[in-house]
Amino acid sequence: MELLDRISENLQNGFDETVVQLTEDAVEKQIPPEEILSDGLIVGMNIVGEKFKNHDIFLPDVLLAARAMNGAMEILKPLLIKEGIPVRGKVVIGSVKDDLHDIGKNLVAILLKGAGFEVIDLGNDVPAEKFISAAKEENAHVIGMSALLTTTMPVMKKVVDLAKDEGLFGKVKIIVGGAPVSKEYALEIGADAYSYDGANAVETVESFFPANSR
Amino acid sequence: MRPVFRLLSDELIERIVSEARDILCNLGMEIHNDGVLSMLSDHGASVDSRTLHVSFTPDMIDKALETAPDSVKLFDVMGRQTHDLTNHNVYFTPGSAAINILDPASGEIRKPLTADYVEYAKLVSRLDNIASQSTAFIPSDVHERISDSYRLFLSLMYCSKPVVTGAFTIDAFNVMKDLQLAVRGSAVALREKPLTIFSCCPTAPLKWSDVTSANLVDCAENFIPVEYISMPLSGFMAPVTLVGSLVQHTAETLSGVVLSQLTQPGTPIIYGGSPAAFDMRYETTPMGAVETQMIDCAFNEIGKYLNLPTQAYIALSDAKKLDAQAGLETSMGATLAALAGINSISGPGMLDFESCQSLEKLVVDNEICGMTLRLTKGIEPKEDFPAMPIFEELLKEKHLLIANHTRKYLRDEHYFPGRVIDRANSSRWKEEGSLTIGDRAKSEIARLLGDYEPTGLSDDVLEEMTGLMRAEAAKFGMNSLPHEDL
Numbered sequence: 001m002e003l004l005d006r007i008s009e010n011l012q013n014g015f016d017e018t019v020v021q022l023t024e025d026a027v028e029k030q031i032p033p034e035e036i037l038s039d040g041l042i043v044g045m046n047i048v049g050e051k052f053k054n055h056d057i058f059l060p061d062v063l064l065a066a067r068a069m070n071g072a073m074e075i076l077k078p079l080l081i082k083e084g085i086p087v088r089g090k091v092v093i094g095s096v097k098d099d100l101h102d103i104g105k106n107l108v109a110i111l112l113k114g115a116g117f118e119v120i121d122l123g124n125d126v127p128a129e130k131f132i133s134a135a136k137e138e139n140a141h142v143i144g145m146s147a148l149l150t151t152t153m154p155v156m157k158k159v160v161d162l163a164k165d166e167g168l169f170g171k172v173k174i175i176v177g178g179a180p181v182s183k184e185y186a187l188e189i190g191a192d193a194y195s196y197d198g199a200n201a202v203e204t205v206e207s208f209f210p211a212n213s214r
Numbered sequence: 215m216r217p218v219f220r221l222l223s224d225e226l227i228e229r230i231v232s233e234a235r236d237i238l239c240n241l242g243m244e245i246h247n248d249g250v251l252s253m254l255s256d257h258g259a260s261v262d263s264r265t266l267h268v269s270f271t272p273d274m275i276d277k278a279l280e281t282a283p284d285s286v287k288l289f290d291v292m293g294r295q296t297h298d299l300t301n302h303n304v305y306f307t308p309g310s311a312a313i314n315i316l317d318p319a320s321g322e323i324r325k326p327l328t329a330d331y332v333e334y335a336k337l338v339s340r341l342d343n344i345a346s347q348s349t350a351f352i353p354s355d356v357h358e359r360i361s362d363s364y365r366l367f368l369s370l371m372y373c374s375k376p377v378v379t380g381a382f383t384i385d386a387f388n389v390m391k392d393l394q395l396a397v398r399g400s401a402v403a404l405r406e407k408p409l410t411i412f413s414c415c416p417t418a419p420l421k422w423s424d425v426t427s428a429n430l431v432d433c434a435e436n437f438i439p440v441e442y443i444s445m446p447l448s449g450f451m452a453p454v455t456l457v458g459s460l461v462q463h464t465a466e467t468l469s470g471v472v473l474s475q476l477t478q479p480g481t482p483i484i485y486g487g488s489p490a491a492f493d494m495r496y497e498t499t500p501m502g503a504v505e506t507q508m509i510d511c512a513f514n515e516i517g518k519y520l521n522l523p524t525q526a527y528i529a530l531s532d533a534k535k536l537d538a539q540a541g542l543e544t545s546m547g548a549t550l551a552a553l554a555g556i557n558s559i560s561g562p563g564m565l566d567f568e569s570c571q572s573l574e575k576l577v578v579d580n581e582i583c584g585m586t587l588r589l590t591k592g593i594e595p596k597e598d599f600p601a602m603p604i605f606e607e608l609l610k611e612k613h614l615l616i617a618n619h620t621r622k623y624l625r626d627e628h629y630f631p632g633r634v635i636d637r638a639n640s641s642r643w644k645e646e647g648s649l650t651i652g653d654r655a656k657s658e659i660a661r662l663l664g665d666y667e668p669t670g671l672s673d674d675v676l677e678e679m680t681g682l683m684r685a686e687a688a689k690f691g692m693n694s695l696p697h698e699d700l
Contacts, residue, residue: 055633060624063616106612182641196641 003029004036007072008044012051014064016071023072033079037088037116041072045115052199062199066114073116087118089209092134093144094122096155101148104178104198108144111198112205117142128158135163135172142205147178156181157189164190173208177201216302217592219553221512227519230457234464235275242269243420243469247427250473257476275468278475284521286439286482286557288346288376289407291397292670296345296376299484299523302555304590306548306583307378308338308576309530309564310348310413311365316535316565316572318656323534323570325354328696331365333663335372337573340662343583344562344576346411348378351571357690358382360683363389366410367683368697370397371676374669378441378560380413384428389686391436396678397671405437408482411525411558415443415488416466418451427473434477441486441525441558442470447499448509450492456509463489463513471522484558485517486525488568499567502531502543510547511554523557527568529579530561536575536652540565544575545582552586559583574655577662581631588629596623634658 003026010018019041026036048065051057080087091112095105102124113119120138122130135143143163147153156176163169173192176185186194192208195201222230242259244266245251251268255261260269285300297305315326331353338347349365356364362382369377370393381387390410398404414430416422422430433440444466446452446459453459467485474483489509490499500506510526517524529548533539544561551559562583563576597619598604604619614620634654636643643649649657680695687695 055630058624058630060616060621067616103613179639183645194641196639196645200642200645 003031004040004043007036007040008047011041011044011065011068011072012048014061014068016064016068019068020071020075023075027075027079033076033083034085036072037076037080041069041076042088042116045069049115049199049202063110063114066110069114069116077118088116089142089205090118090120090138090140091142091144091205092120092122092131092138092140093146094126094131095124095146095148096152096159097125097127098155099147099149099152100124101178102146104148105144105146107198108146108177108195108201111202112144115202115206117205128155128162131159132162132166132168135168136166140172142173142175142208144175144177144201144205146176147181150180153178153180153185156185156191160190173205175201175204215592215594216590217553218302218555219511219550220515221508221554222515224519226457227516230460230464230516231468231519233461234468235272237420237461237465238270238275238469238472239272240269241420242267243416243422243466244268245422245427246424247422247431250422250427250431253431253476254473270469270472274472274476277479278468278472279520279522281475281479282471282483282522283480284523286411286484286523287408288411288439289409290374290376291370291409292374293398293407295407297558299525299557302590303557304552304555304559304587305345305557306343306529306559306562306579307346308334308344308348308350309527309561309568309571310350310378311380312351312564312569312571314566314570315351316570316574318573318659321535323566326351326571327355328353328368329700331368332372332697332700334571334573334576335369336663336666337576337659338375339373339667339669340665341577341580343580343587344375346376346378346558347373348560349380350563353696355696357687357692359386359690360687360692362386363393363686364683364695366390367393367679370394370409370669370671370679371697372669374671376408377410378413378558379410381429382425384425384432387429387432389682391432391438392682393679394438396675396682401436408437408439411439411441411484413443413486414440414470415445416470418444418446418466419462420466420469422469422473430470430473431477434474434481437478437481439482439484440470440474441484442467443527444470444487444489446489446509447492448490448505449494452489456505456512459489459509460512460516463487463509464516467513467517483522484525485513485520485522486558486560487513488527488560489513498532500532501527501561501564501567502533502539502547504546507547507550510556511550514551514554514556518555524555525558525560526551526556527560528556529559529582530564530568531575532565532567534566534570536565536572536578536655540575541578541582541651544579548579548582548586549589552590555590573659574652577632577655577658578634578651581635584629584631596627632658
């Protein structure tokens with residue numbers, strides 16, 4: 001549909017105001033919100049992701065597209081909820097306790113949000129218990145943790161262990177990242193995944209969800 | 215401010231030039247070409263017909279320096295300007311002319327074939343930081359008497375960029391000129407828009423051979439730009455000191471300027487060279503030696519002092535494969551050359567003392583050139599003052615990733631190298647296969663060749679060039695050209 005193509009194109013160009021306007025138009029024309037999301041916004045965002053991977057565009061272009069996505073989601077989210085359609089997925093994210101570094105975590109949060117996920121950002125210096133309680137309260141699908149210090153990494157293991165104790169393990173996926181963290185470490189502590197950068201985190205979180213679910 | 219690197223004071227330059235002039239006017243040059251000898255004699259030089267020695271006159275040198283243009287412009291096969299060799303403008307061109315290539319599949323050094331050359335020309339067409347092609351290596355599957363013209367032919371067929379080339383014989387000049395006339399359409403058009411530079415090499419010490427002096431005259435008569443490639447070897451065929459080598463380089467190169475300008479006042483010329491420090495342990499001429507690179511930068515300063523465009527063989531390496539030595543020697547040379555403002559920098563792709571070209575190295579060197587070109591742009595303020603507003607924005611927004619200032623200046627301020635340069639974090643690098651620079655260069659070559667586009671020359675022109683080349687090959691018993699079987 002032409003209108004959805006225009007949403008996708010404008011999103012790719014990072015024209016947030018136009019994307020919001022077109023999304024409103026689409027709602028007015030009775031296009032189902034899940035269709036606007038999947039055939040307009042997400043199509044556009046996938047192209048942005050692909051171009052970023054090919055080095056055709058850079059981080060600022062991705063973030064501008066993400067901003068446009070967020071603007072459109074503000075309109076679509078209440079409609080999706082009203083129709084009982086789950087949002088694309090909810091991620092609880094934070095830098096672990098005693099770690100005050102949050103640049104990498106912030107970037108991941110922005111990119112996840114831009115990809116259409118709902119992100120609950122717990123900030124930095126987040127204790128293990130807080131990740132678990134937030135995931136429960138929010139009915140989150142994913143817990144994302146970041147650490148930049150080797151000394152704070154053990155908090156990640158504590159979260160995984162707590163998740164097991166609380167019966168969340170298997171229901172909530174756990175993804176970790178940060179400079180000293182590795183794929184091997186993620187496996188060792190029993191996390192579901194490790195990501196080496198923001199774009200990779202989006203891909204990984206997307207892989208947690210079957211193709212058509214949101 | 216455009217950063218500039220200098221090695222010589224004006225005072226030292228003046229002394230070197232004055233000593234070189236004394237050598238030209240007293241010891242003179244040995245020239246093995248009757249036509250050139252009589253031309254020099256007609257202009258007042260004293261010629262010893264027995265020893266073939268010519269003593270130049272100061273007046274002759276002064277006049278040549280007056281008529282030599284201070285800029286040389288080049289145009290691609292479609293007539294678009296690509297170069298203005300003047301002031302501190304810098305352009306890179308692949309090193310030439312290798313007798314071998316590094317086989318991409320086996321890693322062995324071997325004789326090049328037509329297929330290699332076509333791949334090379336197509337690749338150069340896609341390398342953004344390499345402004346011209348050179349006839350970088352010699353296909354071994356054609357008769358040696360056409361190996362010079364055939365390289366130029368293939369270059370013009372497959373890549374639109376101007377060509378740094380040269381003739382191996384006196385006769386080859388004609389077809390090499392005719393190929394250019396086929397592209398441009400007329401002698402006037404070729405004169406107005408030069409397409410090639412011919413390298414003409416004096417022989418150290420202080421000699422011009424029959425072939426090179428004839429080539430030089432032929433180029434001047436047709437207004438085809440020439441670069442003189444004087445090659446003093448410090449300590450062997452030149453004084454061991456860098457200043458002594460510079461005196462010799464200046465004398466040999468000035469003699470070339472005189473020959474060209476006497477033949478045709480105003481003909482375009484480039485003050486070039488390929489000097490080398492001679493390694494007394496290995497009996498080799500290391501192009502990656504810092505002293506070689508210092509002589510290059512310094513003679514370029516002399517060329518600039520004389521108001522002439524410059525060239526040097528400097529961004530290259532003596533390593534035998536794409537290894538750390540290849541990278542370090544090429545980078546050091548490219549950086550110094552660009553900072554010194556050498557107008558046409560020859561070298562990328564070259565290994566093993568100018569004898570081996572490597573396409574893998576060429577794509578890596580393309581990135582060295584890109585970084586170096588960025589360096590020459592220096593540091594300039596761009597909406598940076600007053601500084602307070604952008605910092606207010608940073609503190610408010612927490613980052614500047616999507617700030618207007620970032621979006622406006624990102625690609626100008628920062629050079630983003632292609633994928634041969636590894637900038638992934640280690641986890642990503644492992645995830646993507648722990649590739650070496652050689653692996654990445656190979657896949658980059660495949661990607662670039664996949665995007666190849668023909669030059670845009672009409673079928674008529676391509677056919678005319680093919681006809682010229684077939685006729686030339688037939689003179690040496692070849693009834694077909696290997697590229698037609700590709």
